[in-house]
Amino acid sequence: MSSALAPVVDIHTQTRTAVRPRETVLDFDALSIRLGGREILTPTSLAVCRGEFVCVIGPSGCGKTTLLRAAAGFVPAASGAVRRHGQPVNGPSREVAFVFQDYGRALLPWRTVAGNISLALEAAGVAAPERPARIEHVLATVGLAAHAAKFPAQLSGGMQQRVQIARCLAQEPEVLLMDEPFGALDAMTRERLQDELARLVRERGLTVMFVTHDLEEAIYLGDRVIALRANPGPERRSLARVIDVPLLHPREQLSTKEHPEFLRLRRELYAYLGHDHA
Numbered sequence: 001m002s003s004a005l006a007p008v009v010d011i012h013t014q015t016r017t018a019v020r021p022r023e024t025v026l027d028f029d030a031l032s033i034r035l036g037g038r039e040i041l042t043p044t045s046l047a048v049c050r051g052e053f054v055c056v057i058g059p060s061g062c063g064k065t066t067l068l069r070a071a072a073g074f075v076p077a078a079s080g081a082v083r084r085h086g087q088p089v090n091g092p093s094r095e096v097a098f099v100f101q102d103y104g105r106a107l108l109p110w111r112t113v114a115g116n117i118s119l120a121l122e123a124a125g126v127a128a129p130e131r132p133a134r135i136e137h138v139l140a141t142v143g144l145a146a147h148a149a150k151f152p153a154q155l156s157g158g159m160q161q162r163v164q165i166a167r168c169l170a171q172e173p174e175v176l177l178m179d180e181p182f183g184a185l186d187a188m189t190r191e192r193l194q195d196e197l198a199r200l201v202r203e204r205g206l207t208v209m210f211v212t213h214d215l216e217e218a219i220y221l222g223d224r225v226i227a228l229r230a231n232p233g234p235e236r237r238s239l240a241r242v243i244d245v246p247l248l249h250p251r252e253q254l255s256t257k258e259h260p261e262f263l264r265l266r267r268e269l270y271a272y273l274g275h276d277h278a
Contacts, residue, residue, distance in 0.1 A: 022049040025175060025207045026071055030080035033066050040066045043080055046226065046242070053201055053208045055218035058228035058273065064211045067228075068177050071209060072098050084175070094124055097168035101180040103161040107152040113139070113163050114148040120171040134170060141200065142166045158189035162196075169200070176201070178210045182217070191253050194221060202249065215273075219245055219265050220256060227273055241272055 026048040033041040041063035048054050056064045069075045070082050073091040082089045084096070097120075100106045107116050114135050121131045139145045142162045152160050161181055168176060182190040198221060201208055212218050218225045227241045243265060247256060256262055 022051075024048070025050050025052075025084060026209070027083045027086070028067070028070075028080070029083065031067075031070060031077055031082050032079040033063070033070055033075055034078040035066075035075070039078070041070070045080075048207060048209060050207055051205050053198075053210065053221055053223045054226060055210045055212060055222035055224070056226045056228065057212055057215065057218045057269070059213075062228040064228055065179050068098075068179055068209055068211055071175070072096055072177050074098075094171055095173055096175045096177060097171055097173035099161075099164055099168055099176065099178040099181045101183050103157065103164045103181075103184075104152070106164045107160060109152050112149050112151055113144060113155070116152070116163055117167045117170050120167045124171055138166045138170045141169065142196065156189070157185055158193060161185065161193065165197070165200075169204070174207060176206050176208045178208065180211050180213065183213065190217075195253070197221070198250065215266055215269050216257060219247075219262055219269070220251060220253075225265075225269065227269060229273070243269065 024047045026046075028044055028046040030043040030045050031041065032039065032043045044063075044067065056067060058064050066075065070077065071084075071089065073089045073093065073096070076090075084093070108119070111119070114132075117135050117138060118131055121134060126134065135148065136145065139148055142165060144159065144162055144166065147155065147159065152163065155163065165181070182193055185193065194217065200206070210218075210221060222245050225243045225245060227243065245265060247259060247261060
């Protein structure tokens with residue numbers, strides 16, 4: 001089983017020290033993806049440790065979602081490999097849950113909130129008598145206990161996305177992959193769900209890869225930010241830069257985003273991505 005040293009940056013002294021080795025959950029080893037004869041992701045190497053929240057940012061077409069789908073086993077590697085706990089990822093696993101951006105299509109409109117969450121339990125082979133208690137627990141976790149009997153059309157966008165997250169949590173995954181899950185939500189709902197997600201991740205010890213277009217969202221949520229560039233070409237890797245985020249948890253929408261280190265990281269990412277992110 002592989003491990004990696006997790007770097008820690010002291011935000012006051014900006015010195016780097018090494019801590020005890022942490023278990024590597026996902027390992028991208030010179031991974032390249034081709035779709036329709038076109039290279040979508042040039043060779044990319046990256047290790048994600050247990051309990052780490054890694055945000056992936058970059059412009060459209062840079063391979064963010066493709067990287068996530070490869071981790072889920074949805075797309076095959078053209079070259080290189082992606083491994084989970086040292087074993088090749090060759091297809092979907094119940095240990096890995098995927099939260100899609102389009103919550104409207106992710107939920108079945110003819111099923112209630114409880115019915116949608118039950119899907120994950122049915123797929124996992126959980127016995128019918130055990131499902132109600134687990135559904136009730138996971139709905140309480142995301143603040144939707146009073147909405148179990150409603151249908152998706154009766155819920156706001158933010159509530160629908162919470163249902164999708166709850167369904168993923170119901171399968172008790174080790175890894176949570178999230179593809180711009182808050183991109184279609186209004187600013188206030190988005191901030192509320194960011195804080196809710198951060199709390200759930202800490203409480204459950206989940207390992208998360210989170211794709212976003214939003215620089216501030218990436219820094220606010222992430223332990224590390226992976227910056228990908230558009231159309232990197234053969235002369236450089238898709239993986240442009242890995243930036244550690246040393247801000248302490250729990251974070252707070254106003255004070256964290258006003259912290260000098262948050263602002264410094266935002267300037268660094270903005271300058272590095274440049275016009276690619278526009």
